[in-house]
Amino acid sequence: AQKVTQAQTEISVVEKEDVTLDCVYETRDTTYYLFWYKQPPSGELVFLIRRNSFDEQNEISGRYSWNFQKSTSSFNFTITASQVVDSAVYFCALSEEGGKLIFGQGTELSVKP
């Protein structure tokens, strides 16, 4: 069955620390997409990244980076030099047939000043 696991329910760090959010997935598909979304306290999910299963290159966008490893079925997200504004719930998601997404349970990140 398709599944996304975010084992870390809550993470608390101090500002300027680096933090990695883990995402492990299970899928039968040979072609699939992985996503990360951020949900700040306001509630709206904000799209961060979409990754094709054929593209295993790491991605960097400012302080954000993503490590995709097909061998371990993981798509981890690292925030470098975290800031208070990074405090949010982060969701990892996996594409499913028909354009649907399967979401992990989410990781609540708290960045303290």
Next chain:
Amino acid sequence: DVKVTQSSRYLVKRTGEKVFLECVQDMDHENMFWYRQDPGLGLRLIYFSYDVKMKEKGDIPEGYSVSREKKERFSLILESASTNQTSMYLCASSFGASGGADTQYFGPGTRLTVL
């Protein structure tokens, strides 16, 4: 920018009431989705739609129905609200290119409380 709006941010209803949650997107997207979000459970798909007047059940459709009379609007209906439907409801839309896996864009959510 994609804009998905939901009719209410907060809603309080009584048990047994019929509740309508409205969602509108302005990007001519084919696909629209309704999720509910509960602590520890992530987002769970209630219903989705690939086109006008089309609907498909998601993982937890019981107690809900939907309506899509126009491409830009997707309504979630609670026929007879119950306290276990107290939740955050999120609407999303995506372009709908063949092959799926388009990025979904979300509205701000409606926090529904059923008393």
